[in-house]
Amino acid sequence: xxxxxxxxxxxxxxxxxxxxxxxxxxxxxxxxxxxxxxxxxxxxxxxxxxxxxxxxxxxxxxxxxxxxxxxxxxxxxxxxxxxxxxxxxxxxxxxxxxxxxxxxxxxxxxxxxxxxxxxxxxxxxxxxxxxxxxxxxxxxxxxxxxxxxxxxxxxxxxxxxxxxxxxxxxxxxxxxxxxxxxxxxxxxxxxxxxxxxxxxxxxxxxxxxxxxxxxxxxxxxxxxxxxxxxxxxxxxxxxxxxxxxxxxx
Amino acid sequence: xxxxxxxxxxxxxxxxxxxxxxxxxxxxxxxxxxxxxxxxxxxxxxxxxxxxxxxxxxxxxxxxxxxxxxxxxxxxxxxxxxxxxxxxxxxxxxxxxxxxxxxxxxxxxxxxxxxxxxxxxxxxxxxxxxxxxxxxxxxxxxxxxxxxxxxxxxxxxxxxxxxxxxxxxxxxxxxxxxxxxxxxxxxxxxxxxxxxxxxxxxxxxxxxxxxxxxxxxxxxxxxxxxxxxxxxxxxxxxxxxxxxxxxx
Numbered sequence: 318x319x320x321x322x323x324x325x326x327x328x329x330x331x332x333x334x335x336x337x338x339x340x341x342x343x344x345x346x347x348x349x350x351x352x353x354x355x356x357x358x359x360x361x362x363x364x365x366x367x368x369x370x371x372x373x374x375x376x377x378x379x380x381x382x383x384x385x386x387x388x389x390x391x392x393x394x395x396x397x398x399x400x401x402x403x404x405x406x407x408x409x410x411x412x413x414x415x416x417x418x419x420x421x422x423x424x425x426x427x428x429x430x431x432x433x434x435x436x437x438x439x440x441x442x443x444x445x446x447x448x449x450x451x452x453x454x455x456x457x458x459x460x461x462x463x464x465x466x467x468x469x470x471x472x473x474x475x476x477x478x479x480x481x482x483x484x485x486x487x488x489x490x491x492x493x494x495x496x497x498x499x500x501x502x503x504x505x506x507x508x509x510x511x512x513x514x515x516x517x518x519x520x521x522x523x524x525x526x527x528x529x530x531x532x533x534x535x536x537x538x539x540x541x542x543x544x545x546x547x548x549x550x551x552x553x554x555x556x557x558x559x560x561x562x563x564x565x566x
Numbered sequence: 567x568x569x570x571x572x573x574x575x576x577x578x579x580x581x582x583x584x585x586x587x588x589x590x591x592x593x594x595x596x597x598x599x600x601x602x603x604x605x606x607x608x609x610x611x612x613x614x615x616x617x618x619x620x621x622x623x624x625x626x627x628x629x630x631x632x633x634x635x636x637x638x639x640x641x642x643x644x645x646x647x648x649x650x651x652x653x654x655x656x657x658x659x660x661x662x663x664x665x666x667x668x669x670x671x672x673x674x675x676x677x678x679x680x681x682x683x684x685x686x687x688x689x690x691x692x693x694x695x696x697x698x699x700x701x702x703x704x705x706x707x708x709x710x711x712x713x714x715x716x717x718x719x720x721x722x723x724x725x726x727x728x729x730x731x732x733x734x735x736x737x738x739x740x741x742x743x744x745x746x747x748x749x750x751x752x753x754x755x756x757x758x759x760x761x762x763x764x765x766x767x768x769x770x771x772x773x774x775x776x777x778x779x780x781x782x783x784x785x786x787x788x789x790x791x792x793x794x795x796x797x798x799x800x801x802x803x804x805x806x807x808x809x810x811x812x813x814x
Binding site: 379382383384397398399401402403404405406407408409418419421422423450452470476 | 704706707709710711712713714715716720724725728729731805806
């Protein structure tokens with residue numbers, strides 16, 4: 318931990334780590350959330366987990382992040398940074414301090430943490446909003462602050478839980494393009510949970526399809542398309558349709 | 567605005583009832599007579615106001631300190647919660663007029679019993695509102711901090727305490743409004759100054775107007791204390807919608 322404290326930055330300690338989830342099950346009381354789920358993500362691969370609401374997608378991310386233990390199966394994952402479903406920004410902190418939260422928790426001095434976060438504000442389209450409180454920011458800006466905070470945690474794996482689920486369609490499209498670009502600049506292993514099939518096709522290298530509860534893997538789709546992708550491209554549309562069909566849509 | 571009108575109408579009716587001789591002014595003095603007593607007896611009442619204000623301020627400070635300690639202790643330690651919660655709740659069933667003489671017997675006629683009784687009346691809303699506020703934090707923010715391996719202390723300092731501030735201020739404002747009750751009961755049980763003492767002696771001398779004047783000062787003291795904490799709250803808790811209405 319100390320070495321990272323002295324050199325705060327977005328470079329992860331270890332980018333070699335891929336994720337292996339093998340036969341994982343998790344129940345909450347009588348409710349079986351996940352049942353025998355297996356998936357893999359190679360280093361620097363973006364894997365989308367798509368399924369209907371309530372299929373245990375968020376639970377899967379919490380297991381991978383180590384917030385909960387599985388009842389069955391095993392999980393191998395490098396240290397992960399979670400971006401919760403709603404942004405989880407702290408309303409009393411400025412945008413800058415929210416972005417720097419992970420560094421502060423890691424023990425970085427306030428001034429150094431702010432400076433490290435501020436380096437990215439221009440690239441994240443947040444310049445001029447350093448002192449703004451979350452409620453003064455638009456939905457898209459809040460998500461960018463939350464994503465920057467996730468990135469600055471300096472972990473090799475990013476777990477994004479429906480990052481754009483609360484945004485309007487227009488903003489969501491912009492943010493998807495923006496995230497694709499950000500990941501090209503700062504490649505990471507990413508687990509992206511979403512119920513939006515199109516979002517998965519636009520952003521992921523591979524798509525894992527989950528069934529309704531209890532969540533089981535019902536298929537995997539490779540997305541061997543060049544980036545940047547656009548929603549109207551025939552290949553994108555075709556893949557989206559295949560995924561929807563597999564999900565029974 | 568309408569509140570002021572209602573108060574003015576009430577005061578007018580009150581004045582009229584007394585002036586028309588419907589009630590004995592030894593039992594109910596007219597508002598103007600109360601104001602008159604407030605002015606003529608100002609040399610008598612001012613030191614009493616100072617005494618009671620000081621008792622209440624010290625008692626509130628003690629209550630906030632004790633309430634904060636108890637609220638945080640009950641939150642972070644299940645053992646402290648099991649041990650303290652019944653006592654904290656039970657403490658509010660203690661009849662203050664009943665134990666005030668005992669407290670005065672033990673602690674004497676000085677400042678200590680007043681501060682203690684004010685604190686006894688006031689710590690509860692602080693402790694309980696803080697405790698509830700500490701538990702009622704955003705689930706996503708909590709998950710986030712856990713995923714970042716935040717320590718217990720970091721979670722308390724970075725998430726739980728700021729998030730509990732609004733409800734804590736609610737508790738402190740309630741405490742500020744009821745604080746004078748503790749001071750008055752303590753003064754009744756033994757003291758030679760303070761507004762409660764003034765009230766008692768004025769009653770004994772059938773100086774009803776002065777007794778009302780002392781009560782008016784207690785009334786104003788509670789309002790000023792409450793308003794002071796409300797202003798402080800708006801300065802400290804500047805991120806909630808309450809501070810800028812209509813914005814969210």
